Amino acid sequence: MPTFLDNSWFRNIYCNLVESDSARCASGGWFGDGLLPNSLAWLAYAVAAFAICIVILNALLGSVVVYIWAWRRVFARFQRRSGPNRWGPFGMLTSVADAIKTMFKEDVVPAEADRLVFNIAPVLMVVPVFMVFAVIPFGAGTFFVDLNMGILFIIAVTSGSVLAVVMAAYGSANRVAIFSGMRAVALLMSYEIPMAISVIGAVMVAGSLSLGRIVAAQDVPFIIVMPLGFLVFAICALAESNQTPFDIAEAESELGSGYLNDYSSMKFGLFYLAEFAAGIAAAAIITTVFLSGWRGWGPIPSQFWFFGKMGVVLFGMMWTRFTWPRLRPDQVMGLAWKGLFELTLINLLSTGILVAVFADEEAPGDLFSASELWTMAAVNWAVFIVSIWAIGKVLAPKPYREAMPQAAAQLYPVGVDEEPAAAGAAD
Secondary structure (H helix, E strand, O other): OHHHHOOHHHHHHHHHHEOOOOHHHOOOEOOEOOOEOHHHHHHHHHHHHHHHHHHHHHHHHHHHHHHHHHHHHHHHHHHOOOHHHOOOHHHHHHHHHHHHHHHHOOOOOOOOOOHHHHHHHHHHHHHHHHHHOOOOOOEOOEOOOOOOOHHHHHHHHHOHHHHHHHHHHHHHOOHHHHHHHHHHHHHHHHHHHHHHHHOHHHHHHHOOOOHHHHHHOOOOOHHHHOHHHHHHHHHHHHHHOOOOOOOHHHOOOOOOOHHHOOOOHHHHHHHHHHHHHHHHHHHHHHHHHHOOOOOOOOOOOHHHHHHHHHHHHHHHHHHHHHHOOOOOHHHHHHHHHHHHHHHHHHHHHHHHHHHHHHOOOOOOOOOOOHHHHHHHHHHHHHHHHHHHHHHHHHHOOOOOOOOOOOOOOOOOOOOOOOOOHHHHHHO
16 A cells, blocks of 8 residues: 555545555545545545546546647648637637537448447557556656556557557458558557667666656656657657558548548547547657656646646647658658667667666666766767668668660651652752
């Protein structure tokens, strides 16, 4: 129980429901010694956990609604569309109309579809995204649970989206959906590998898989200490959340809505919800692992720092999405295997060498000081510049070769009007 009492959310609820012997509950709660006897401590634990789950779930759903509204308004500014900024106060009626339309549309299931697989796929797409937020620290003492393997937990649960895509494509019994599903699975599997390797540098510097300890280790934000890791993770996050320029599974000119072609009503709405929730989850992970999480200037509450950094990351993702054209499937695969994979290995090698150089053998597990982190940053930025230049040379389009002029060949004129020389002489 003391581990759970480190969570201020849990502690404020639990200590008000039951009397505890822990020093963290020594001051008592709002209701004196608690509303429940000590014999019902298990019930207080269950109520506190359930209440936190409800808070996080509803906060995420509300965040998705706000994100969609902001996404439409920013999109309208970028592409000079007046609708999302004109309909209703601050353009809010556009999202309201879409939500109402989605809820009341007819739910159509293809006659040849596998109904069980077809219906489970949207749920399987949404649930893993929500599970990511179980290990995200939103502020000092503000988290659901701080697992000592939080990074591995995130990588494990997000891989479920691959299975959801396969089920959606197969369950539709649609040829176009199958093609789209094959594209999406190839993309997700290709980008999950560099994404997983890109965070190993942060794990080595922090000396732990716990997201809370990774935040504590960032006296200098890891975006400065290991820019290669940040760049690779940010690009992979765009690909994993199916955002432009990596949305090859939903190429309107080729596949329409891809594996979502046969979905309607709230089933389609769940996929839509999962896509935007995945963007928020990616921003939360980037903020935690590379932007020092909730850490900031003291007088401002830590939660404001965390959500402020998340907002900046989300705006950067939207900016990328609205300005870059969609890449071809071969370009997407080439970027993953010929560019990002190599960059992650370079980042892993350089960070590993620096950790070995600065590690204190007498006090293993201690966090690195700010001066050591700045030294690591200086070395890693030099590696970053050289690596980006080299990979750019590899991935740059090959110059077109101009056709070489051929040697002068004998011309055979066709259809001349000149009279034969003999006829001219006779005249």
